[in-house]
Every structure is written in C-alpha cells, then in structure tokens.
Amino acid sequence: MDLDAVRTFLLAAEAGQFQEAAAELAVTxxxxxxxxxxxxxxxxxxxxxxxxxxxxxxxxxxxxxPHARELLRAADRAAASVRPGRRPLRVDVINLRGATSGLMRGFHRAHPGIDLDVVKLFDVGTAVAALRSGEIDASFRAVAAPGRPLPDDIASVRVLDEPLHLLTGPAHALAGARSVTLAGLAGHRIWMPGIVPGTEWAAYYDDLVAAFGLTIEATGPNFGSDALLDTVADTPALATFMGDHTRLVRPAGHGLRRIPVTDPTPVYPHALLWHRDNPHPALAALRAHLAATAAGHDAAGTWTPDWVIPR
Structure with a gap:
C-alpha cells in the first residue's frame, strides 16, 4: 500500500477538501x-x-x-527505529567474559545514556560480513590474520594489548612461580580447546608456538571456561593461557594460580572494526572513548605477531 496515498487520504479527510490537502502536501x-x-x-x-x-x-x-492513522504511526515508528542515534549501538565483543566486554562496560559507565546491544559473533570473517551488511556497527577483533586483509570499506584501530597469563592448578610444576618466561614454558603442555583452525586467535597462537617452541594442544571438545578451569585445577600436567582482563569465577577449592608471563610478555592485540560509512553517532562516541582510555601498544618487552595492525 502506498503510504503517500494513505497520508494524502488522511489530510483530505481532516480538511474535507482536496485543495487544502494539496496545499499541505505542496502538490497539485x-x-x-x-x-x-x-x-x-x-x-x-x-x-x-x-x-x-x-x-x-x-x-x-x-x-x-483509524487504520490509516495506525499505518502511518507504524511507518513513523519503523523509520525512527533505524534513524541514526535512535536505535541501540550494536557491538560484537566475541565473548562476555573477555577484555572487550570489559571495554564496553567501561563505555557504558561513561555514557549511560547511549543504548547498547552487545552480541557475540564467531570469527573475523563473520564480523566483517555483519559490518558490511549493517547487522552490527562495530566489532572487536585481532586483525589482520595472514593473507586476510580487511576490505577497503572496513576501518580499524588497535585499542588494547592484553597480556597473557599462565593459569595452572595447585599441583602444577610452575604453580609456585611468581612469573615465568616464554622460554621457561617449553616442554610444558598448554591446553586450549577453544582454538579453532582458521580463526584469528588460531593464527595468533600458531605464531606464538612457532616463535618460542611452545606446545599448545587444542584437543578435546570445548565445554567452555568453567570446564576448562575444572580440568586445569585437577590435572597437574596441564596449564592454559588466559588474558589478563578475562573475568573468571574461580571456586575457592580449585587453588588456581594466575602467573605473569615475561621475557617477552605475549599480548593479544584487540582492535575495533567498523564500516567507514556507518553514520551512527554513538559509534564516534565509542571510538573517542577508546582512544582516550587505551593504554600504549607495542610496549618494550612485549610480543605480538608481525601481521597485527599497527597502533
């Protein structure tokens, strides 16, 4: 149904004349x-x-x-729902316990009046497709993996270098260490069942293994972080990497140890991605907030793969 015709009908009905409706619409x-x-x-x-x-x-x-009036009200509501600034800013954070979720919580505290819709997408390819289709406004990713440059219409900026810690159970050989070097991890089994081939985090850990001779195992099903912590706590031969800003619920009886890694410290490089033509005003506010709160990148004594985007 032609909404312009419906609007014309309403004006003519209210005025009782086609001439007044024409004047109101600036048509003949x-x-x-x-x-x-x-x-x-x-x-x-x-x-x-x-x-x-x-x-x-x-x-x-x-x-x-009355139905014509409701049609136009519904059309106005539909248009307002997607008008820039009127709908929530939709942001992909990968997972709700990670560092990027914490960045969004900080943004929400600083800008409580901005409506947010936080989602979890799988990999950078899925996220880029969602940015280009308008399904999301921004995504936090480690980019760009080897051979997978970002499209020209996708912009990015590095916002957080997150140090990795070693997480062990109380009976692990390194449980009593105040810190551990990357070289000192050679020969120890590091279990990370969440690594999926082809993802940007798989590319990151592949380079980490190649650079320092580590043993990272991704065997077995991934039952989530709670099951991972249970296994690490109960298995002296296994440890795992965990981001410094990852929020964990660690049962008191687990006795888990979180140990800084040094010489160098591997850091996971989080970047914000967005479509260059996205007009949502809250996107500019998010970028400004991250620029103002971001810590330094590429600090001395840290390591990242050579393919990550520059700061």
Whole structure:
C-alpha cells in the first residue's frame, strides 16, 4: 500500500477538501485526486463522495480512517527505529567474559545514556560480513590474520594489548612461580580447546608456538571456561593461557594460580572494526572513548605477531 496515498487520504479527510490537502502536501489538486483514486483501486472501495463544499468520507472511508492513522504511526515508528542515534549501538565483543566486554562496560559507565546491544559473533570473517551488511556497527577483533586483509570499506584501530597469563592448578610444576618466561614454558603442555583452525586467535597462537617452541594442544571438545578451569585445577600436567582482563569465577577449592608471563610478555592485540560509512553517532562516541582510555601498544618487552595492525 502506498503510504503517500494513505497520508494524502488522511489530510483530505481532516480538511474535507482536496485543495487544502494539496496545499499541505505542496502538490497539485490533480495529484491529490490521482493518489486517492489509486488508493481506492487498491482497496476496491470508494473513500470519498463529493459535496458542494468539498468531500466527505463514505462509510468505507470512515471504516478505513483509524487504520490509516495506525499505518502511518507504524511507518513513523519503523523509520525512527533505524534513524541514526535512535536505535541501540550494536557491538560484537566475541565473548562476555573477555577484555572487550570489559571495554564496553567501561563505555557504558561513561555514557549511560547511549543504548547498547552487545552480541557475540564467531570469527573475523563473520564480523566483517555483519559490518558490511549493517547487522552490527562495530566489532572487536585481532586483525589482520595472514593473507586476510580487511576490505577497503572496513576501518580499524588497535585499542588494547592484553597480556597473557599462565593459569595452572595447585599441583602444577610452575604453580609456585611468581612469573615465568616464554622460554621457561617449553616442554610444558598448554591446553586450549577453544582454538579453532582458521580463526584469528588460531593464527595468533600458531605464531606464538612457532616463535618460542611452545606446545599448545587444542584437543578435546570445548565445554567452555568453567570446564576448562575444572580440568586445569585437577590435572597437574596441564596449564592454559588466559588474558589478563578475562573475568573468571574461580571456586575457592580449585587453588588456581594466575602467573605473569615475561621475557617477552605475549599480548593479544584487540582492535575495533567498523564500516567507514556507518553514520551512527554513538559509534564516534565509542571510538573517542577508546582512544582516550587505551593504554600504549607495542610496549618494550612485549610480543605480538608481525601481521597485527599497527597502533
């Protein structure tokens, strides 16, 4: 149904004249007549009868009137829902316990008036497709993995270098260490069942293994962080890497140890991605907030793969 014709019908019904409706719409009276005639053909009924003073609604016109008003109200609500600044800013954070979720919580505290919709997408390819389609406004990712440059219409900026810690159970050989070097991890089994081939985090850990001769195992099903902590706590031969800003619920009986890694410290490089033509005003606010709160990147004594985007 032509909403312009419905709007013309409402104005003519309220004014009782096609001429006044034409003046309100800044069109000719003939245009108003054509719109009403087209609407009547669509509905299969007559909506107006002519009188010496103008036009009056028929019985069918009177029946259609309240529905026409609701049609236009619904159309206005639909348009407002996607108008820049009127809908929530939709951001992909990968997972709700990670560092990027913490960045968004900080943004929400600083800008409580901005509506947010936080989602979790799988890998950078999925995130980029969602940015280009308008499904999301921004995504936190480690980019760009080897051979997978970002499209020209996707912008990015590095926002956080997150140090990795070694997480062990109380009976692990390194449990008592105040820190451990990357070289000192050679020969120890590091278990990370969440690594999925082809993802940006798999590319990161592949390079870490190649650079320092580590043993990282991704065997077994990934039952989530709680099951991972249970296994590490109960298995002296296994440890895992965990981001410094990852929020964990560690049962008191587990006795887990979180040990800094040094010489160098591996850091996971989080970047914000967005579409260059995205007009959402809250996106600019998010970028400004991250620029103001971001710590330094590429600090001395840290390591990242050579393919990550520069600061």
């Amino acid at each position: 009276q003939q245009a108003v007549s054509k719109r009403i005639a087209a609407l009547e053909r669509t509905l299969g009924v007559r909506l107006f009868t002519r009188t010496p003073r103008g036009v009056e609604l028929t019985i069918d016109g009177q029946a259609f009137l």
